[in-house]
Amino acid sequence: MPTAVETVEVLRAEDLVRTYQVGSVLRRSHVSAVDGVSLSLHRGEVLGVVGESGCGKSTLARMLVGLERPDAGRLLYRDTDVTAGHREDRKRLRDGVQMIFQDPYASLDPRMTVLDIVAEPLAANGSGTRSSRRDKVAELLSLVGLAPDMMARYAHQFSGGQRQRIGIARALALDPDVLICDEPVSALDVSVQAQVVNLLADLRKRLGVAIVFIAHDLSVVRHLADRVAVMYLGRIAEIGDTASIYDNPANPYTQALLSAVPSPDRGARGGVSRRRVLTGEPPSPIDPPSGCRFNPRCWLAQDRCHTEVPDLRVVGSTSRRAACHFAESALSGS
Amino acid sequence: MDTLVRPALRVRGLSVTFPVSGVDIPAVRHVDLDVPRGELVALLGESGSGKSVTARAVMGLAGEGAQVSADELTLGDVDLNSASARTLRELRGARMSLVLQDALSALNPVLTIGDQLGELFRIHQGASKKVARSRAADLLGQVGIPAPAKRIDDYPHQFSGGMRQRILIAMAIALEPELLIADEPTTALDVTVQAQILDLLGSLRTQLDMGVLLITHDLAVVSEVADRLAVMYAGRVVEAGDADTVLSRPSHPYTEALLRSVPRIEHHGGDLFTIPGSPPNPARVPSGCPFHPRCHRAIDLCSSVRPELLATADGRTVACHRSEEVLDAHSR
Numbered sequence: 001m002p003t004a005v006e007t008v009e010v011l012r013a014e015d016l017v018r019t020y021q022v023g024s025v026l027r028r029s030h031v032s033a034v035d036g037v038s039l040s041l042h043r044g045e046v047l048g049v050v051g052e053s054g055c056g057k058s059t060l061a062r063m064l065v066g067l068e069r070p071d072a073g074r075l076l077y078r079d080t081d082v083t084a085g086h087r088e089d090r091k092r093l094r095d096g097v098q099m100i101f102q103d104p105y106a107s108l109d110p111r112m113t114v115l116d117i118v119a120e121p122l123a124a125n126g127s128g129t130r131s132s133r134r135d136k137v138a139e140l141l142s143l144v145g146l147a148p149d150m151m152a153r154y155a156h157q158f159s160g161g162q163r164q165r166i167g168i169a170r171a172l173a174l175d176p177d178v179l180i181c182d183e184p185v186s187a188l189d190v191s192v193q194a195q196v197v198n199l200l201a202d203l204r205k206r207l208g209v210a211i212v213f214i215a216h217d218l219s220v221v222r223h224l225a226d227r228v229a230v231m232y233l234g235r236i237a238e239i240g241d242t243a244s245i246y247d248n249p250a251n252p253y254t255q256a257l258l259s260a261v262p263s264p265d266r267g268a269r270g271g272v273s274r275r276r277v278l279t280g281e282p283p284s285p286i287d288p289p290s291g292c293r294f295n296p297r298c299w300l301a302q303d304r305c306h307t308e309v310p311d312l313r314v315v316g317s318t319s320r321r322a323a324c325h326f327a328e329s330a331l332s333g334s
Numbered sequence: 335m336d337t338l339v340r341p342a343l344r345v346r347g348l349s350v351t352f353p354v355s356g357v358d359i360p361a362v363r364h365v366d367l368d369v370p371r372g373e374l375v376a377l378l379g380e381s382g383s384g385k386s387v388t389a390r391a392v393m394g395l396a397g398e399g400a401q402v403s404a405d406e407l408t409l410g411d412v413d414l415n416s417a418s419a420r421t422l423r424e425l426r427g428a429r430m431s432l433v434l435q436d437a438l439s440a441l442n443p444v445l446t447i448g449d450q451l452g453e454l455f456r457i458h459q460g461a462s463k464k465v466a467r468s469r470a471a472d473l474l475g476q477v478g479i480p481a482p483a484k485r486i487d488d489y490p491h492q493f494s495g496g497m498r499q500r501i502l503i504a505m506a507i508a509l510e511p512e513l514l515i516a517d518e519p520t521t522a523l524d525v526t527v528q529a530q531i532l533d534l535l536g537s538l539r540t541q542l543d544m545g546v547l548l549i550t551h552d553l554a555v556v557s558e559v560a561d562r563l564a565v566m567y568a569g570r571v572v573e574a575g576d577a578d579t580v581l582s583r584p585s586h587p588y589t590e591a592l593l594r595s596v597p598r599i600e601h602h603g604g605d606l607f608t609i610p611g612s613p614p615n616p617a618r619v620p621s622g623c624p625f626h627p628r629c630h631r632a633i634d635l636c637s638s639v640r641p642e643l644l645a646t647a648d649g650r651t652v653a654c655h656r657s658e659e660v661l662d663a664h665s666r
Contacts, residue, residue: 052524052525052526052527053495053524159611159612160612161612162612189380189381189551189612189613190380190551190552190553190592190595190596191380191591191592191595191609191612191613191628192609192612193595194595194596194597194606194607194608194609195608195609195610197597197606198605198606198608201605216524216525218525219554219596219597219598220597222597222598223597223598223606224597256526257525257526260525260526260528260529261525261554262525262528262529262532262552262554262555262557262558263554263557263558263598264553264554264557264581264593264596264598265557265598266557266577266578266581266582267582268557269557269558270558271558272529272532272533272558273529273533273536275529278526284494
């Protein structure tokens with residue numbers, strides 16, 4: 001449960017849309033990567049975003065940090081519209097929203113020392129002198145659990161977990177309000193993942209930084225997130241507080257997804273073979289189905305689902321919202 | 335464990351070393367492993383633990399320069415240790431086969447699926463092109479690919495990731511081998527597809543009475559499907575036994591710590607148990623017990639004397655000076 005989630009809204013997305021064109025000029029097709037995603041993020045809050053590959057979670061992340069411009073919709077950072085991506089918009093967004101990447105081996109320049117890597121956002125921002133930046137880097141490194149005297153070393157001298165800590169220190173250099181983490185632990189060894197997960201939880205508590213945690217590992221998201229958004233083919237299928245989503249999913253897709261997660265508890269063995277089996281072709285964001293995009297694979301689908309796009313609406317007594325015409329029957333059937 | 339009636343694979347004292355700039359780096363050290371027919375044995379370990387090298391060495395595919403030695407290496411009744419390269423080549427595919435993680439690079443992009451599957455029947459069994467093609471279509475159906483007759487002329491890129499993994503499995507089981515080694519077969523897949531592949535491996539194992547050696551780093555997958563389990567760390571098996579026994583009451587601190595450090599879908603919040611540091615580089619394995627610098631139960635003895643892998647009363651083997659204490663902690 002969120003302990004001290006304050007009500008200051010730091011980041012807000014309204015109906016973000018991103019479409020790519022693929023194929024030749026003669027046979028043009030459209031990849032609808034993100035289609036009408038709205039969400040808001042409050043100070044100190046962890047929002048988990050889950051979904052399968054191709055559901056648009058990484059495209060969403062890139063739009064939230066301004067690496068990708070939405071085709072439609074608005075992005076607001078602390079009530080300022082930064083959608084247009086003008087010079088000052090980008091600067092404002094960079095000061096407040098930073099990204100942590102999946103692959104700690106590819107996201108650090110092998111020819112730069114740790115000092116240069118972590119100080120780069122500060123230098124680019126023109127803040128402080130060389131020596132004050134050095135002090136700040138030392139402070140950041142100890143914040144993420146690395147010894148400050150390691151700052152003269154190069155990235156290759158560190159293990160995967162340590163590199164991810166360096167990436168986190170770099171993201172924190174400008175004291176951002178929001179960290180966007182795109183699969184931050186999936187490239188790490190199992191025995192190292194817990195260290196980084198704990199670090200992120202600790203940073204949220206100590207610095208009040210809000211975190212968008214994107215992952216395909218549903219157990220990690222459950223552990224860390226206050227709220228969860230489940231995405232399917234570019235749209236939010238269900239969003240709400242973590243406990244409601246995991247304990248009582250109201251969207252058929254969420255139910256199927258959660259039932260396929262294996263448990264490390266031996267007592268729960270066999271859960272996966274008793275899962276809700278999805279029929280039909282696996283989803284592709286190229287020319288997605290009309291109406292509810294989940295309809296070809298859904299066991300509750302009726303005619304209405306083929307034509308009418310379901311709204312995200314409140315289902316049950318909680319603050320959870322689900323995009324399904326038959327969420328009530330899904331909820332009672334689960 | 336010698337009472338097992340029908341072993342598909344029996345490995346005793348397997349070691350693999352790779353020469354790297356004049357120095358021999360041991361990747362696998364004295365590994366013992368049994369895979370009975372009809373059972374699924376998981377080999378659990380992190381990167382660099384030697385789990386994939388073990389699998390490749392069994393298949394005779396350890397690579398150039400690798401020095402493989404074993405006291406005993408048998409596939410059913412065949413001694414792989416003394417087998418010639420030619421014999422090994424005939425055995426691969428027919429009696430033992432390997433499924434790799436990256437299905438796209440394991441398939442030939444310029445040949446149709448039908449050609450690649452049919453090749454197995456043509457080369458190993460001398461089947462005609464027509465027969466090979468129809469048997470390939472049957473196989474595709476068996477691994478759950480819809481409309482196999484239509485898809486047999488498609489190329490690998492026309493299939494999704496999960497479908498490609500099914501095709502690899504189809505190739506691996508084509509000649510009904512007694513041993514299937516699957517090296518991280520679901521790591522690149524989404525959970526819903528992973529569940530389908532695990533189901534498929536499970537049902538094929540029963541249908542064909544194969545022994546399956548599943549190599550993975552994912553504890554949840556192991557817990558879901560494994561009958562037996564061997565945990566590897568720094569090139570050695572540190573704990574092995576019946577999966578129920580090992581997972582419910584681990585007796586090695588590494589197994590214990592791994593089980594405690596994974597987040598569970600039923601739980602939220604709080605700090606996760608962490609293992610400090612990271613897995614050792616095979617070239618610089620710590621003295622004594624290789625896990626001692628990261629172990630929460632280490633004593634002085636652990637840094638100097640390496641614990642032998644010993645059998646315990648409940649039928650498992652464990653290499654730890656303090657396994658009794660670990661067991662006690664879990665029976666309370």
